[in-house]
Amino acid sequence: MILQLVRHPRTVYGYEMCYGATDVAVDPEVMADAVARIRPLLSSDVPPQRWYASPLSRAANLARGLLGGEPVLDARVRELDFGDWELTPWDDLPIADVTKWGDDFVASPPPGGESFIELQERVVTFAIELLDAGVERAVVVTHSGPIRALTAWALGLPLGNAFRLEVGFAGVLELALSVDPVGNRLLSLR
Secondary structure, eight states, X not given: OEEEEEEXXXXXXXXXXXXXXXXXXXXXXXXXXXXXXXXXXXXXXXXXXXXXXXXXXXXXXXXXXXXXXXXXXXXXXXXXXXXXXXXXXXXXXXXXXXXXXHHTTTTOOOTTSOOHHHHHHHHHHHHHHHHHXXXXXXXXXEOHHHHHHXXXXXXXXXXXXXGGSOOXXXXXXXXXXXXXXXXXXXXXXX
16 A cells, blocks of 8 residues: 655644644645645556545645545544643743653653554554555645654654654655565555
């Protein structure tokens, strides 16, 4: 299966605000530019069988623009829930709390949020479901957290190293996933 993972464009908050599960807007001009830039990257001789998107508008609206229709919205590919930190400027969060979380972000959630391992579990479940259903090609418009978590899983990387993967706004990453004759899942990055 070819899985094309597309990250939404830069939001109105950029990098200064902590947001994940909160629905944050994208400037309409930025969205239009992203659609025009990404669409050619998704062209292929084999059109996608399925289009999926996070239900958050920054991803769902990009998917609608690229598809020209309605994608399947799936909450399993939404961004990490930062809980009590949502919509707080990073600089305003207590440094001790951020440091504590950063020391074990894989297993420890932000206050009231979810851990990175929980995010990875839901996106991997999503990918395995598509693979087991025999989907040949799908586009998933999502966020940096799910893209990093799924790519780390596909490459067999420790989840703690996922943030070494560059995932830019309005970027596209393609994974090739398959099942061998004895049922083992084979994973690779394209």
